[in-house]
Amino acid sequence: MSDFLKFIEEDIAAKKTLLSTMPTKTKTNIKKYNEKIDLFSTKYNEYKKHVKTYLVVKSKSFDIDIPKKNAEDLTDEIHRLEHIRFLLNPTNTFFEKMGFDNLLFDIKNYSDFNFEAMNEIINEFINKFELVGVNLSHDDFNYTYYVREYMLSFLEIRNMNTKDYNSLSKSFEKIYWENPEIIEHIELSFRKLIKKYRKKFETYITNLQKETMWKNNVASYKESTEKLKVAYAELERANKENISDIINLAKRGKIDITNFFKDNKVRELNYKSLMIETLDFNDSEANERFHKGIEKLRTNIEEYQKLCKFIPVFTEFKTAYGNDIVESGKNTSKGGTSNKLKVIEAKINDRESRLEKINKKTIIQEFGFFKRSKNISNKQQKVDSIVLAKELYNLYKVYDEERFKEKILTTVNNFVTIPELLHLYYSYDFFKKKVIKKVFKLSSYDDILKYSEEFDLFSMNPNNVIINGVSVFEENTISKIIINKYRLDNINISEESLEVDNLNTLLNQIQFILRANEIERSETTVEKIWFMVEVEKIIELEK
Amino acid sequence: MKGEENKVSFDLSKLDLGELIKLYEKITGFLEFLSSSEIIQKEKKEEKNE
Known part of the structure; x- marks a missing residue:
């Protein structure tokens, strides 16, 4: 039997006809009818088992496993270099490098924290003094009578190493009703102490900078940013989606692989919407140029999207400092x-x-x-x-x-540029969080942290391209610059598609085309991936 | 018919990927049909017992 499918189709039809003609009125008839069904079921379960085994083996033979470069190691390397850059940052002082501005923001927003977390902020302040060899005692907290009273109890608990701050609540409550500004006074107390031990902090940072540079073989801030640039590019390459990732996405149902068939309308529309002139896919040079352009476009649009998100920060900066500048x-x-x-x-x-x-x-x-x-x-x-x-x-x-x-x-x-302004706010955590809180009208501390981290990632990325020459004080013409640049690569981007609300749609179209091209360039086909997906469904269904 | 079934060889290599999936679906579809047919008989049995 060469065509097993044809045989099965004909066999099923014949068996259904046979069953439909069998009498079922008497007990004997029913018995015979059921015996026939059992016989057919046994045979077809056997077919099913064999066919399934064949499908699974065939599907496995199509699978492609491309081991990812160790992105974890590269991420660690980036964190290491970022720490060096943070320490060597020439824009800020020991105050920011010690993380005091970060703690200052927290203590100023103490109402967002619970009692335990608020005490942890105080503890963090004291830890930083200990780091430079200053062990603070209650005598150091003589800013006000109330600060002294609270810090006396606080240090007693702290010295017991229990971190059981709850036992402080009585003492805090007593002071709070007499002096509701107690936390502000504790903050003032730390500020005075930071001033007092300024030299110690500066020496600590200078020594740490020297040690870090020597240990990591980095001679300057500039060198650390150059090394970061290379590390970021490597991580981007390592994280680049490959055919193995696409197969897994399809298997997990994250993408509909049927959209990638050549005659599919979705595929056709995605390509058409981003092309100026219809691409001849057989023209390998034009094909490669177009897809390379699309890849660069994705990086640019992702950067543009981040820029759009933080435009309110730049606007606020202009309002606050424009005239003074x-x-x-x-x-x-x-x-x-x-x-x-x-x-x-x-x-x-x-x-x-x-x-x-x-x-x-x-x-x-x-x-x-x-x-x-x-x-x-x-x-x-x-x-x-x-x-x-x-x-x-x-x-x-x-x-x-x-x-x-x-x-x-x-x-x-x-003439300050966007990257310069990003760096400025990145260097002053307190003012960055303050402006973020204001312009995005954030009330939750977690939201402020989320925006702040996103802002840092954007400002730290040494591979930003489109924002590099853009002046904060000039009219934003980046969208026009992007459109004109990509016209040269036969890529069609409308002004409408670059509106903030449409950027995700554009990014999805770009990603679709990049995936279609990745499949095209790979050793597999859309058909094979579709087959693997179908087999995966069969396996899942029978689990 | 019995003799013919015994002769069936599982030469699936000649089928393309779409046909292979279709084949599996035909087999499982027929098994479901058989199973539902048998259930009807069981219900009849139960009715008779009542």
């Missing part, structure tokens, strides 16, 4: 902000020294030999200290803003 460009002397900073610094020092005097008196009266003289003046001192601390809190706020503004005015001009 223009004014600063006109002035040759750039001392304005520096002077302002010095004035604020002097004010902070003055208020802090006044506060220290008040606190000394209060603490001595409260805990010292003159305990008996605790009276109205002591209460007044506590009120005075809270008023001063409030003023200081606002002064530090202005100081931070001015410090960031000074950085902007000394590094940024009218």
